[in-house]
Amino acid sequence: MSGTREGRPQRPDVLRAQRRARSMRGFKDEKSKTLDLRGPLKELGRAGVGVELYFRTLRWLMIAFVLAAALGSISLADNTRSNADLNLPIVETTIGPCCKDVDRLVDWQAIPWFITFLVFVGLMYFVRYKQRSIARLVDKRFTTTGDYAVEIRGVPAATREAELIDYFEKQNNFGKVAQVQIGYRCSEYVRLFERWKKLDIELRETTAQHDADRASGFPLPAGRAGKIDSIQQEMVALEGEMARLQAEERRPTGAAFIIFETEKGRRDCLRAHTLNSCQALVQQLGFAIAPRLGHVTLTVTAAPEPSDVYWENLEVAPNEVRKRSGLTLIVAAALVGVSAGLLALFTQRKNREIARLEARSESQAAVAYAQGISIVAACVVTGVNALLRIAVQRLTVYERRDTRTEYEESLFVKLSLAYVLNQSLLIILVSHSPTSWFVDGGVYAQAFFIVLANSVVPEFFKVFRIDTLFQRYAIAPFVKSQAKLDELWEPPEASMGEFYAGLLKTVALGLLYGPAMPVIYFVTAGALCITYGATKYALLRVCKQPPSLNEGVSERFREALSYVVLAGVVLQFTVLTTRRPRGQRDGAEVWPTIAFVLWALYKFVPVGLLPCCAKYTDTKSNDTNGAPFSSLRGADKYLCPISQPVPSIVEAQARPVRVRLVVEDGGGDGGDGGGAHTALGLQEVSLSSVRESADGLPSAPPASLQPGGAAPSTVRYETPYDAQPPASQPPGGSAGYAQPMVVAQAMAVAQAVPVAHAYPAPPPPPPPPPPPTVHAPSLLTVVCPENAGPGAQLIVQGPAGDLIRVTVPNQTYAGMVFHVSV
Structure with missing residues (x-):
């Protein structure tokens, strides 16, 4: 290795x-x-x-x-x-x-x-x-997603998602609503998040320069360790400020995006809320023609795609x-x-x-x-x-x-x-x-x-x-x-x-x-x-x-x-x-x-x-052939930035590991390394970029690894621990190494989303001792969550107290147990 x-x-x-x-x-x-240059x-x-x-x-x-x-x-x-x-x-x-x-x-x-x-x-x-x-x-x-979605303007500030769902599903019978996302004021949050991302890259680069200079044996530049500490402190402060903005009462912008489960629900909604000039005149005179949310007439239009929305604006x-x-x-x-x-x-x-x-x-x-x-x-x-x-x-x-x-x-x-x-x-x-x-x-x-x-x-x-x-x-x-x-x-x-x-x-x-x-x-x-x-x-x-x-x-x-x-x-x-x-x-x-x-x-x-020259509005066609939104693979959803999790410096600085993929055929207990080992390609891959580095590996698990297979097996990702922290590193981290401010056990991280267990999962490893010293390789066990597809990030705490970033590979399916040897 x-x-x-x-x-x-x-x-x-x-x-x-x-x-x-x-x-x-x-x-x-x-x-x-990627599309061909000579393609249609x-x-x-x-x-x-x-x-x-x-x-x-x-x-x-x-x-x-x-x-x-x-x-x-x-x-x-x-x-x-x-x-x-x-x-x-x-x-x-x-x-x-x-x-x-x-x-x-x-x-x-x-x-x-x-x-x-x-x-x-x-x-x-x-x-x-x-x-x-x-x-x-x-x-x-x-x-x-735009084939199922509408954009709403004029939503009262006190309106909640449940009220909008009730308005569209029950009061007007437009069909099931798959998602409601209210737009909140988030320009300050977005500004802080963009600043945090720049600092994250700057911290990684500064830390790498610090490690390279230390390994070379030359005198370390004055002030670099202090710069690393300063960047970390600013990132932690930004995280706290973003968490404060999330905890405060959110201020709606009056805009919301609704995704219906069917295209028919979207078409019915647009027809009911679209008025011609005569109907609009009657509406202004005080006569209710379009549906109303309480005493408010909503403005409903075809929604842009989720990637087209500038939430902060x-x-x-x-x-x-x-x-x-x-x-x-x-x-x-x-x-x-x-x-x-x-x-x-x-x-x-x-x-x-x-x-x-x-x-x-x-x-x-x-x-x-x-x-x-x-x-x-x-x-x-x-x-x-x-x-x-x-x-x-x-x-x-x-x-x-x-x-x-x-x-x-x-x-x-x-x-x-x-x-x-x-x-x-x-x-x-x-x-x-x-x-x-x-x-x-x-x-x-x-x-x-x-x-x-x-x-x-x-x-x-x-x-x-x-x-x-x-x-x-x-x-x-x-x-x-x-x-x-x-x-x-x-x-x-x-x-x-x-x-x-x-x-x-x-x-x-x-x-x-x-x-x-x-x-x-x-x-x-x-x-x-x-x-x-x-x-x-x-x-x-x-x-x-x-x-x-x-x-x-x-x-x-x-x-x-x-x-x-x-x-x-x-x-x-x-x-x-x-x-x-x-x-x-x-x-x-x-x-x-x-x-x-x-x-x-x-x-x-x-x-x-003229109908042939009028602007196209999708209110009559059935482009989805009746397919529900839930069956649309890889469809984006509307997500206001302030509704996303606050980034963490601990997760951002988690250490990726290099691994070797090994299948432990039937009989392996998954804990002591017993059982016959069958190598899948026997090549090194980086779990943090397994999609990019998995050339030569099977695109799907073998039959023995499929759900319902005759002999349940486990997949072990084996790697030696990269290196112990330098002797100059004080307990709990040093300049250039993220402080373990959040303790996240492997099983706790894996179970953050709903889990469908295919096999009984071994208990999580005991808490690591305070000194970050590794005496021998240790085995961590992770149960693949149901919603964790290829590329999902799992943060695992190693026995030395360091955090290891593990990316769910293509060969893993929901409920399968795999191990990380560190």
Whole structure:
């Protein structure tokens, strides 16, 4: 057996950290396998409608821009033919100096653009229709907790869970309620808990550094032992504060989540509490139409998934959220204004320098300077966007939205506004005249380089997270604890609001500048292909799986896309009228005018009243096929953080052991090691990570270990005691070793949940003697609880008084007795 030798601490396992990181990233199927990169898009619906709609919308946009590029080829051919004598590759592709022939302005420029406009208007209608149909299909394909749950608002503060159960089950006969969770004020508790988790990792790392220095024989750094004591004391103080918050009378937020046992109960509840406009008016006049809880009419809506809820934000009133949102919008607009001012100064200096060079007849130098300054401007705009992204993310957190979906929607609105203004429109707004847009180094030359930079740079950093790579390969090799190594190897978070905003930025550049510079259509189509591959790879192989999101962000994207299309109409009207020869009427302005009328019809005609385009609400379908909620495997439940157990420094610092799995065939008494031993794989595994380290072990216990088997057997996990505490350690622990403040015998811990005994359990070992000295290996007995599945944590007190963390392995079933030899 290999293990930790006396005086030599164990090094953190990089392979274990990597396996843990792989288990956290990407989307998993029903067998917990990461989805294939080449798999169908419908599998991405496991992460919510918003994720699948993102990739499908991206595909449809790729097709639309390919059609736009085909139509724009007509204008591009006319531009390059008319500008062939300019010898300026970028300017030659624009509508700029050409169009002296009035007939070509309409036939070769206005009409192809108008057809492209119709393509994108049709796309917006199509996306609106598909949002409903895909939401319905995703809801049908995947059964989740949300299929059984409703969210309630306006719950009186004195209401208890039993009253809500009585209201839904007996008073209104909606069916059996599987769970009721009232939302309590818990922002302070969550803040303390997050601080405790950071201190826990810091304590493990500091302790590991202390042990490594002591084992090396070098003098110990001054103050480290005191730092360990300080961290432990702060953690204990945080535990006491969290326990105090739990013991106090809890203050409800007015929100609650109800899970019905059947989907029919949820549908009946939503129908009874959903009123149309006429019914709502009658209700406001004092007539009771919807069911009431006492004298209160509850607001009942479809509930978000449990992973989508921000419990600590439920206590913030809607008016406060709106005020915070307005403030963040003002700050974001101010940041964009600062960017506009810098870009305006940059443009003025560029124009003065070009004028100076042209005055000296240095035309070649002026052209080179203009092209160089266009590249620099593109880099500056891209860098400013990165800073805006960081600032907007922090501002959106300040708003304290109730759900992750609402947070992503708000983040998308602010990011898309900042991106479109800063990267698409500011270079036009700071330009002094439309006639200067088409010169070398002008607006369209800058736009071309911005489109090129936007096609590659954001997608590169989406796949290659510099901060994550730096943590893993520059910082992680020098850490001493497994907890810190695991933290550094954790995958980064994925934000669908940020991904949607980046997609809108790319589309906006294509729609605004493509009509007058058709080559941008081709670049945008290629950029969307890169975005598709980079985003899919990032979600499946780089980032953590985001919480389940509904179609809310996709609806916001469609609305923002309509305003981008309108901006394109206005810009094209300006271009066509500017390039028209003075004093001539050619009718080119008619096509943008018609386009504006069609856009107004799209925007203001209530198409959402049509059943095929209305927002999807699951009040009629039977997606679960009558299956009860209790039969749903691995279903999450709603759990307010303040209702969870207070973390303990003793359990957090419990020592994991390395073990060898041995089956004691029939006749073994389980106490003295008698009986014939059969090895299952005979390889070392870590009980604290048995899922990750159990390669080669059977996935299920042999027949003799199954319930009702002919010869009851026991499973023994054998390991030598790692090491006695150092001689310098005082009785009861030392700096770097958790104090045994809680005495937990093995059998007492195992019986904390209901236990179904398959065999008589041996009595627990006697209490350990005060001095933490181990004279010989000892055997502890644990009965697997009924509710302790694979991965459940059991805390066992060893004979030396130390706490041992034991994880229930895959080969253990309810009621089976197994032993830990220490």
